[in-house]
Amino acid sequence: MSSIVDAESIAKLFATKYEDLYTSVPYNKADFKDIVDVVNNQHLQSGFNTDCVINTSDVKSAVKRLKVHKNDGDRCLSTNHIINAPDDCFVHIAWLFSTIIVHGCLPDSFTVNTVVPIPKGHNVNMSASDNFRGIALGSIFNKLFDNIVLYIYGSNLMSSELQFGFKTKSSTSLCSMVLKKTMSYYIKNQSPVFCMF
Numbered sequence: 001m002s003s004i005v006d007a008e009s010i011a012k013l014f015a016t017k018y019e020d021l022y023t024s025v026p027y028n029k030a031d032f033k034d035i036v037d038v039v040n041n042q043h044l045q046s047g048f049n050t051d052c053v054i055n056t057s058d059v060k061s062a063v064k065r066l067k068v069h070k071n072d073g074d075r076c077l078s079t080n081h082i083i084n085a086p087d088d089c090f091v092h093i094a095w096l097f098s099t100i101i102v103h104g105c106l107p108d109s110f111t112v113n114t115v116v117p118i119p120k121g122h123n124v125n126m127s128a129s130d131n132f133r134g135i136a137l138g139s140i141f142n143k144l145f146d147n148i149v150l151y152i153y154g155s156n157l158m159s160s161e162l163q164f165g166f167k168t169k170s171s172t173s174l175c176s177m178v179l180k181k182t183m184s185y186y187i188k189n190q191s192p193v194f195c196m197f
Helices: 007-022 029-045 056-064 079-083 087-103 140-156 172-189
Strands: 114-119 132-137
Touching: 056 087, 056 140, 079 140, 087 140
Parallel strands: none
Antiparallel strands: 114 132
């Protein structure tokens, strides 16, 4: 049993152990440089470029656009966890997203959605399944990633003028209004129909 118990002595002990570990294998500086050059060349040939880099400021701006108190559904994670996270967390998220873009591969948790039933109104019969609609709770990280892509490349993305939902300054209520106006117009202006027997 060691008698080292104070913080400074413990830190020195670990420093000595790691110094011994990292210097235990002799190496030639020229050989090491060759290895670094090979890794850098493979890195350049992997298709990586500056468009693949998500930086911390991108993550921070995406976090600012998250809504509070939204849950993940599957991982028991809330947007509040990310919104109130320290900057170190944003650095790791930026690395994760950059790696996803470079390798073109997503973790399975990014693609998982949990469908949760919510009532269609306040005073509905809660025992009838027809009075509920399902909403999909997706990954918080997926929402962040979407926010970053929309922030960086949103000006390059086009959508139809007939699309109402999932679009800035537009909503499905506008679609409902257009439908009602159209129906109202044709109901007012339709000619009477006579049936001949």
